[in-house]
Amino acid sequence: MTDTAPPSAPSPKQPPTSEEPGLPGDENRMQDKPDWHPRYPGSGRLVGKTAIITGGDSGIGRAVAVLFAREGANVALVYLSEHEDATRTKALCEEEGANAIAIAGDLGAKAFAQDVVGQTVSAFGSLDILVNNAGEQHPDEAVEDITEEQLRRTFQTNIFSMFFMTQAARPHLSRGAAIVNCTSVTMYKGSPELLDYSSTKGAITAFTRSLAANLVDDGIRVNAVAPGPIWTPLNPSGGKPPEEIPDFGENTPMGRPGQPNEVAPAFLFLACEDSSYMSGQVLHPNGGVVVGS
Template identity: 50%
Template sequence: MQTKSQTSAEAAKQRHIQRGIDAKDKSKGNGKTHAMQAGARTYPEPPFPKQHQPKPGHEWAVEPAPLYDAPYYLGSKKLQDKVAVITGGDSGIGRSVAVLFAREGSDVAIVYLAEGKDAEETKAAVEKEGRRCMLVKANVAKRVDCHSAVADIVKEFGRIDVLVNNAAFQIHSTDFSDLTEEHFDTTLKTNLYGYFHMAQEAVPHMKPGSAIINTGSVTGIDGSKELVDYSMTKGGIHAFTRALSGNLIDKGIRVNAVAPGPVWTPLNPSDKEADDVSKFGADTPMKRPAQPEELAPAYVFLASSQCSSYITGEILPVVGGY
C-alpha cells in the first residue's frame, strides 16, 4: 500500500505531464489544419467560392473545375478493345472514369440527361486518348429510354463489356417533413430504377468476363440526416450489387460497387446552398473532398479482369479516411 507521500508524488507527476501537454496545445494555436495531400498533385481544399446551380448541374460552371484527367495515371491495356457504357458519364466521376477507361484501351458510350456541353467535352477527352466515344441522351429513370440507349450502343459497338451505373439525383431536405413525394419519387426513379433498367437491358449483350460497376455512397453506409431519400437509394444500390452479383455468377458477369465519400462534382453545387458548397468536404479526416480522378482508378480496378477476376458482390469505399 502506497504512503501519502507516494500518492502525492504520483499526482504531482500526472500534473506535470498535464502541464506539458497543455503548453504544447497552446503553442499550436488555433491555426488552420491543412488538408491531407497524398496524391500525385495538389488538390483544391475548402473554402471554395460560394456557388449554386440549377439541376442537373454543369461541370463547365463549377469553380474550381473538377480534376478528372489524371495526368500522372499511365494506362497499361487493362481494358484493351472493350466497350464500356457509363451513365452520368458527361461530368464528375463519370467523366473521369470515361477518360481512364479510354486510356486503358476501351471505347466508351456516355449516357447523359441534358448536359450537352459537358458531354461534348467528355467525348473530346475520350477521343484524345485515341478511343471512340458515343453520346446517348436518355433519362435512365424511364425504361423506354434505357432500352433505346442500349439498342443504339449495341448497334454501334456490337456488344457491352462494362456497364457503369453512375447517374444520380441528389438534393438535400433539412426537415424530413419537407421531403415531398415528388422529390422522393425522383430520387428513387433515377438512383434505383435507373440502375435496374440499365442492368436488365445490358446483361443480354454481355459475355462471361464482363462487369457491372454501380456507384454507391458513404451515405448508403452511414446515412445522412439531410439526405434521407438519397441515403436510402444508395443503401439499396449496395444491396442490389450484392444480390445481382449472386444472380449473375452463372453468366460469368461480376457486379461490384464503389462507395465514394464527398467528391467535387456538379452534383454538389446543384444540391447545397452556396455557403455549404464553400465548406464541402472540410469535415472529412482529410479536410477536403476527393477529386473525380481520385475515384476513377477504383472503377478501372473493378472493371479489369486482370485486376479483379475473383471479386464480385463487393462494396469498395473510397471515403477519405472515414
C-alpha cells in the same frame, strides 16, 4: 352503376423536380473545376472492351470515361441534358484514341435504357462493362420537407435506372463482363439532410450484392464504389446547401473533398481483370472515413 371512369394510373416516369432547377449541373460553368485527369499512362487493361457509363458527361462519370478510354475501351456516355459537358467528354475520350458516342435522355424511362444499349451495341458490336453512375440528390432538413414528387424522382433516377440499364444490358453481357454501381458513403454513415438519397444508396448496395449472387454462375461480376464527398457539379448546383459548400469535405479524416480522378481508378479496378476474384464487393474512396463493409 356509374359511368365515372377510374382514376388513371400515375406515369411510371417522374418529371424533373422543380426544387433545384440547376441539377445535375454543368461542369463547364464551374470556376473551381473538378480534376478529372488520369494520373498515369494507360496499360491496355480495357483494350477491345465496350463500356456504357451513365452520368458520363461530368464529375466522376467524366473521370471514369476518360480513364477507360486511356485504357483502350470504346465508351458510350449517357447523360441527361448537359450537352456542352458531354461533347467535351466525348472529345477527351477520342483524344485518348478511343471511339466514343454520347447519348442524351432520362434513364428513369425503361425505353430509353433499352435505346442506350441498342445504340451502343450497334455502334461497337458488343457490350462488356456497365457503369451505373447517374444519380441526383436534393437536401432537406426535415423528413416532412421531402415531397412525393422528389421522393419518386430520386428513387427513379438513382435505383430504378440501374434496374432498367441492367435489364437492357443483360442479354449482351457474356462471361467475363462486369457491372459497377455507384453507391455512397451516406449508405453506411447516413446523412441527416439526404434522407431519400441515402435510402437509394442503401438500395443500390443491396442490389449490387444480390445481383452479384444472381449472375455469378454466368461469370459476370457485379461490384460497387461508395465515394465520400467528391467535388462535382452536383454539389454547387443544388445538391448541397449553399452555406455548406465552403466547408465541403472538411469533416473527413483527410480534411478535404476528393476529386473525381481519385475515384475513377476504383471503377477501373472493378471493371478490369485485376479484380477477377471479386464480386458483391464495395470499394470506399472516401477520405479515410472508416465504415462497415
